[in-house]
Amino acid sequence: MELTTNVPNLESMSECSLKPYDAVYLGMPFCFEYQGNLITEFDDLEVAVNLLRKWGKKAYVTTFAVPRNKDLEKVYRTVEKAAEIADAIEASNLGVIRYITREYPDVRVHVGGLANVYTVSTAELLYSLGVSRIMPAYELPIEDIEKIKETGVEVELVAHGKIPVGIGHECFLKRFSDTVGKDCPKICMDSMFFKSEELVLKPFGHATLSGKDICMYEHIEKISFADALRIETISERIGYREAVGRIYRRRIEKGFSKTDFEKLKELAEHGIANGFYFNKAGQLYIPG
Amino acid sequence: MVSTSTKQVNSTFRGDIMVELLGPGGNLEMVEAVFEAGADSVYCGVKGWSRRSKKYELDISQLREAVRIAHNHSGQLRAAVNAMPKAGEEGMFKNLLEELYSIEVDAIILNDIGLMKITNERYPDLKIVASIGSSILNKEEAKLYREAGASLLVADCKMSLEEIREIKEYAKIGIEVLIHANTDFTYLGRCWISSYKALKFDEIDGKAYYIGSPNRGGVCFRPCLLRWSLVGEKIYAKDFQLPNDMFLMLDEIPVLIDNGVDCLKIQGREYSVPLIRDIVKLYRNFIDEYLSKGSVNLEEYRVKLSLIAEKRDSERLRRTLELMKAAWEEKSEV
Numbered sequence: 001m002e003l004t005t006n007v008p009n010l011e012s013m014s015e016c017s018l019k020p021y022d023a024v025y026l027g028m029p030f031c032f033e034y035q036g037n038l039i040t041e042f043d044d045l046e047v048a049v050n051l052l053r054k055w056g057k058k059a060y061v062t063t064f065a066v067p068r069n070k071d072l073e074k075v076y077r078t079v080e081k082a083a084e085i086a087d088a089i090e091a092s093n094l095g096v097i098r099y100i101t102r103e104y105p106d107v108r109v110h111v112g113g114l115a116n117v118y119t120v121s122t123a124e125l126l127y128s129l130g131v132s133r134i135m136p137a138y139e140l141p142i143e144d145i146e147k148i149k150e151t152g153v154e155v156e157l158v159a160h161g162k163i164p165v166g167i168g169h170e171c172f173l174k175r176f177s178d179t180v181g182k183d184c185p186k187i188c189m190d191s192m193f194f195k196s197e198e199l200v201l202k203p204f205g206h207a208t209l210s211g212k213d214i215c216m217y218e219h220i221e222k223i224s225f226a227d228a229l230r231i232e233t234i235s236e237r238i239g240y241r242e243a244v245g246r247i248y249r250r251r252i253e254k255g256f257s258k259t260d261f262e263k264l265k266e267l268a269e270h271g272i273a274n275g276f277y278f279n280k281a282g283q284l285y286i287p288g
Numbered sequence: 289m290v291s292t293s294t295k296q297v298n299s300t301f302r303g304d305i306m307v308e309l310l311g312p313g314g315n316l317e318m319v320e321a322v323f324e325a326g327a328d329s330v331y332c333g334v335k336g337w338s339r340r341s342k343k344y345e346l347d348i349s350q351l352r353e354a355v356r357i358a359h360n361h362s363g364q365l366r367a368a369v370n371a372m373p374k375a376g377e378e379g380m381f382k383n384l385l386e387e388l389y390s391i392e393v394d395a396i397i398l399n400d401i402g403l404m405k406i407t408n409e410r411y412p413d414l415k416i417v418a419s420i421g422s423s424i425l426n427k428e429e430a431k432l433y434r435e436a437g438a439s440l441l442v443a444d445c446k447m448s449l450e451e452i453r454e455i456k457e458y459a460k461i462g463i464e465v466l467i468h469a470n471t472d473f474t475y476l477g478r479c480w481i482s483s484y485k486a487l488k489f490d491e492i493d494g495k496a497y498y499i500g501s502p503n504r505g506g507v508c509f510r511p512c513l514l515r516w517s518l519v520g521e522k523i524y525a526k527d528f529q530l531p532n533d534m535f536l537m538l539d540e541i542p543v544l545i546d547n548g549v550d551c552l553k554i555q556g557r558e559y560s561v562p563l564i565r566d567i568v569k570l571y572r573n574f575i576d577e578y579l580s581k582g583s584v585n586l587e588e589y590r591v592k593l594s595l596i597a598e599k600r601d602s603e604r605l606r607r608t609l610e611l612m613k614a615a616w617e618e619k620s621e622v
Contacts, residue, residue, distance in 0.1 A: 194530070
């Protein structure tokens with residue numbers, strides 16, 4: 001099983017923090033304007049891929065998740081560059097997936113979680129187009145994901161971290177630039193949350209992320225059928241990526257540790273949850 | 289059985305300009321009302337399978353009656369099957385498809401591209417509409433849906449006229465635009481905030497049903513309309529709502545018609561029959577006036593529309609409060 005994570009820019013990469021991982025998704029898929037975004041900064045992308053090679057990791061490149069017509073050429077430039085240098089390209093838009101599988105039939109395509117793959121029939125359709133791996137819709141419970149896996153396509157699942165719970169046409173946080181006193185892209189660098197009643201959300205680019213950290217540490221055996229497990233760290237600090245990665249690496253190789261589990265809870269600023277894996281509200285946590 | 293590929297949609301037309309006015313059918317009374325008010329077609333949710341509460345969906349026997357009403361008015365009926373089923377419910381979907389085809393629905397509204405492919409393979413003469421929940425964002429994506437069998441797609445509310453034109457031309461697909469609906473800060477099929485907040489798993493006749501997940505056939509608890517704060521190192525803002533606004537389009541309609549938009553859709557299965565009747569009637573008159581005269585007195589319609597909007601807002605507020613209460617109580621009957 002592959003342990004993966006993601007980094008938005010070169011600045012977020014260090015050998016130490018990426019040591020626990022087998023493969024790394026490069027680039028921030030929720031906004032083109034993110035500072036140093038590897039999906040647009042191609043010189044940095046080359047450096048990042050070379051570093052990952054040197055460190056013995058696979059390099060995957062992600063793409064902008066919600067491209068409109070005007071964005072397609074920009075996305076295609078990312079695809080062209082990634083096809084040259086990366087081990088796989090991640091895409092969450094069905095149009096982009098169609099484009100890559102048609103224009104670059106030899107390139108591995110990973111379907112991102114925002115592609116909304118809910119059904120076996122859609123998984124089969126994408127598999128027939130030539131995609132290698134699918135991250136099913138975040139809203140799917142384990143029993144649905146197992147059925148998707150039966151199609152033969154590789155499956156990647158989020159084991160830990162903040163998952164998208166929405167994505168739109170704009171960065172809503174930008175509307176608060178004056179109040180916060182920071183413009184794009186600086187405003188995104190701070191840790192900001194929307195709060196209401198017991199609900200906490202994290203705005204990040206065009207996406208809104210879960211405020212809680214999805215945590216499958218206690219339940220990892222239930223998703224061990226997956227071909228890859230993702231530690232979702234695109235909006236996190238380097239230290240978080242390193243600490244969580246190490247804990248999950250130990251979990252996979254050595255088993256459960258109460259100390260490690262407590263550490264994960266400490267690292268989660270707004271608590272932990274199981275997402276939708278158990279047919280419950282995404283923000284709930286079911287103890288193992 | 290109806291062969292929809294040869295059946296002409298009962299659209300209003302002027303010369304070579306045609307546009308279909310589509311109204312909601314939240315119950316049989318509403319189906320009758322939207323045709324009496326002048327709609328060309330109606331859409332109804334199939335019990336347990338559409339993006340609305342089961343309160344506003346129709347079972348097969350009701351749908352059969354709704355089809356009869358539609359055809360008596362020389363109109364058409366679209367069956368909304370636009371919730372995402374559970375993986376592995378494809379068998380149930382195929383059985384449902386057979387039933388819907390046998391009762392002569394004229395089109396099926398789907399969200400999932402895999403289900404579109406299945407539908408097109410089994411019933412190539414059944415018109416497929418890609419739901420707003422498909423969140424089709426660009427022309428390349430539209431083309432993939434076209435290849436899977438969709439002949440019409442519902443454009444996202446944020447899409448510009450230029451984007452619509454490009455998509456129509458590149459993908460050779462019909463375009464439906466929502467003229468009464470709501471728009472929020474996420475793409476409609478790409479929002480899970482409601483089910484992240486509260487979710488109740490249920491079953492209707494063996495079919496999975498997720499209350500709290502609009503994508504999976506339940507209701508949306510509208511958490512965006514709670515009172516929110518923006519919190520970082522300090523509280524930067526408080527007591528605001530995340531965008532979720534209703535709109536009633538008017539000024540843009542002539543431009544949409546002139547640019548070849550194929551269908552104008554009025555959302556609102558959950559509203560009262562008198563309100564929906566008024567909305568359909570207003571748009572019917574507006575479209576007819578524009579198509580017959582080539583111009584329309586916008587100010588006159590704006591006044592009428594603002595009165596309708598007031599009634600609509602009052603009904604919507606009641607429904608929002610009901611849904612928020614249901615989310616707190618995790619009620620299944622909403």
